[in-house]
Amino acid sequence: MVSGDKEWGGMAGIGIIGGGRAAGRRIDLDWLRIGAFGLLILYHIGMLYVPWDFHVKSAHRLVALEPVMLATNPWRLSLLFLVSGAVTRLMAERMTASGLAAGRLRRLLPPLLFGIFVVVPPQSYLEAVERAGYAGSFAAFYHDHYLAFGLEFCGTGRCLILPTWNHLWFVAYVLAYSLLLAVPLAAAPGLLRRLEAAGTAACGGIGVLLWPALLLAAARLLLFPRFGETHALLDDGWAHAAYGEVYLFGFVLARSAPVWAALVRWRHLALALALAAYAAILVLQALREPGVPPGPDWLVLRHLAQGIDQWCAVAALLGYAHRYVRGDGPLRRYLTEAVFPWYILHQTAIILAAHALKPLGLPAVAEAGLVLLATLAACGLGFEAGRRIPPLRPLLGLAPRRGTAPGRPAVAAQASTCSTATTSGT
Template sequence: MTTPQQFQSSDRRIDLDWVRILAFGLLIFYHIGMLYVSWGFHIKSVHRLTWMEPVMLFLNPWRLSLLFLVSGVATRFMLGKSSLASLAGARSARLLIPLIFGMLVIVPPQAYLQIVESLGHLAGFFDFYTRHYFAFGAQFCPKPCIVLPTWNHLWFVVYLWIYTMALIGVLALWPAGADRLGRKLADMLAGPRLLIVPCLLYAAWRLVLFPAFPSTHALFGDWYNHADHATAFLIGFLLARHEGIWRDVERQRWVALLAAAACFFAFILVRAGLFTPSPALKWAAASAYGCYQWLAIAAVLGFARRTFTADGPARRYLTDAIFPYYIVHQTAIIVIAHQLHGSGLSAGIEASIVIVGTALTCVATYEIVRRVAWVRPLFGLRAAPRTLRRVEQQPA
C-alpha cells in the first residue's frame, strides 16, 4: 500500500519519473508506427498496416498532454528550490541548447530524406544543407513544401520552453499566484469533479478550437494544441504539491479507466463510419475524444501512483537517458527506414529492424554523450556527469 509519506518526504516523484519514461517510450514506438499507417509522415514504408491505426488512436489523444502535465509538476518542484531567474536560466539551458543543436545537426537528415523520397532530390545532402536548409522559408513547393529550417519532432521542446517562460513572467508579476491558484484549483477538483471538470474543458477545446485550428506544431496559430498542452502543463504545475488531489487520482483510477474506455469506444465507433454523419454525431465524437484525453491521463497517473513506488537503478538510468533518446530517435527511424526501401523485406522483419536499430542508436548515443562533458548539454544533460553521490535531476 502506498502511503502519503512516501510522496511528501521528497520532491522526487518516482511514479512520475516512470510515467515520463514510459510516455517517451510510447512516443518512439508511435513514430515507428507512423511509417506504416495511412496518415502523413516524413517518409513512409511501402507496407500499410491499417490495423495499427486504432492502436495509434488509443495513444494519440493523451500521450503528449501527459508529458506536459509531468513537466508542469517538475517545474513546480524546481521552483521550490530556486529563484525565478535561476529557473529561467536552467530551463533555457536544458531546452534551448538541445533545440538549437537538434535543428542544426539532428533534424536536417529527416528533412533531406523526406525530399529525396518525395521528389528524388539527387544533388546530395551537402547541397541540400547549404542551399536549402537555411532558406528560412518554404522550399520544394508545391509538394512537400517544407518550411526550412525546421524543428520537426523537437516542437515539444519549443512549446515547453514557451510555457515555462510565460509562467515565469506571470509569477514575476504575481509571486503568490502559484499557491493561490493551486489551492483554488485543488478545491475545484475535489472528489468526483477531478474527473468531470478537466474532461469538460478538454472537450470544449476539441469542439471549439480544433475545427478552426488543426494541429500544425508550427507555434504560431497552433491554438488548439496550445490550449490542450498548456492546460495540462498548468494542471501539473498548480497541483504538484497538493497531496490530496494525488490521493484522489489514485483512488479514482478504476473509474477513470472505465470511463476512458467508454469514451474511446464511442469515438472509434463514430470514426469507423458505422453511423450516418450528422452535426450532432460529430459533436458527440469530439466530446468523447476530449473527455477520453483527460480520463486516460487520470487513469495513467492513478495506476502509476499505486504501482511505481520503489526506486532502483533502472529508473535512475532511464530518467537521464530518455531525453537524449527522444532527441535522436526520429532521425534514427527515418534514416533506417529509408535504407530499407526496396529491400523486399516483409513488414514484420522491416519493422523489427527499425525498432532494434532505433533502440541501439538511442542507447549508443546516450552512452557516448554522458561520458563527454562538453557534449552533454547538447542533449539536455548537465555538463558534469553524475558523481557517486545521488545527484537527482528533475524531468523535462
C-alpha cells in the same frame, strides 16, 4: 521556423506526497515519463505503416494498426505536458523566478538548437528525397534548401518549411510554457497559492475528472476546427489551450495532497471513462464513409470523445502510478537520465533506418523489427557517447557532471529537461 510534424523538462522531482518516492524523488512520475517516451518510439515506428502522413513511409500499409495507434493519440502528449508542469513546479520551489527562467533556457535551448540544425536535417533531406524526388547530396540540400528559411519543395502538394524542429516542437512548447506560465507564477507566490487553493477546491474530489475533461472537450469543440494542430507555436491555438491547460494543472497542483488523493480514489472510474471514450472513437471511425467529409454531428461526437479520453486516460495513469509505483533502483536512475537524449535522437534514427531498409523489400514485421533494433542501438550509442563527452552533454539535455571520479561516467544529477514526448505525426 515551424514543425513539419502533424501531431509530439525539468528536474525529475522532489518528493510530493504519497506515491512512489526514493531519496526525495517522485518515482511514479519518473516511471510514467519513461513509459511515455518508450511508447513514443513505438508510435513513430508505427507511423511508417499507417495511412497517416509522416516524413517517410514504408512500402507496407497496415490498416489494422490504426486502432492501436488511436488508443494513445488523445492522451500521450497531455501526460507528458502535465508531468513537465509538475516537475517544473518542484524546480521553482528551490530557486528564484529569474533562476528558474535561466535554468529553463540553459537546459532546453541548447538541445533545441542542436536538434534543429544537426539532428533534424536528415529527416527533412529524406522527406525531400522520397516526396519530391530530390537527387542532390545532403550537403547541397542543407546549404541550398534547409537553410533557406522559407517554403521549399512546394510542388509536392505540401511545402516543407525549413529549417524545422519536427518532433522537437515539444521542447519548444515546454520552454515557452515555462517562461510564460511557470516563471510569472513563481514570481508571484501569493497568486500561485490562491490558484492552488482554487484548483484544490475544484479538483479535490470527483471534479478532478469532471472539470479538466470538460475544458479539454470544449477546447476541441471550439478551437480544433479553427486551428487544427500545427506545432508552429504562433498559430497553434488549440494545442496551446489543451497542452497549456494540462501543463498549468501539473504546475499549480503538483503539491496538492487532496488532488493526488482524488486521482487515486477515482482511478478506476477514470479508466472506465477513458475506455468508453476510446470505444466511441472506434465506433465513429467505423461509421465514417471513406472519402466523404464528416458531418457536423460526427465531428461534435468525435471531439467530445477525444476530449474525455484525453483527460481520463491521463488521470487514470496518474492515479494508478501514484498508488502502486514504488520500485526504484539503477534501472530507473539510468533511464531517467537517458530518456531525454533518446527523445532527441529517436525520430532521426527511425527515418534513416526506414529509408535504408525500404529497397530490400522485407516483410513488414521484419522491417519494423529491424527499424526498432536500429533505433535502440542509435539512441543507446548516442546517449552513451553524450554522457561521456562533456561538450555533448548540454546538447543532449544532460546536466553537467558533478563530482565524478576521473574516467568514470556520471549518472548526472537527475535533471532531465523534457519531462514528457512526443511527438506524434498525426
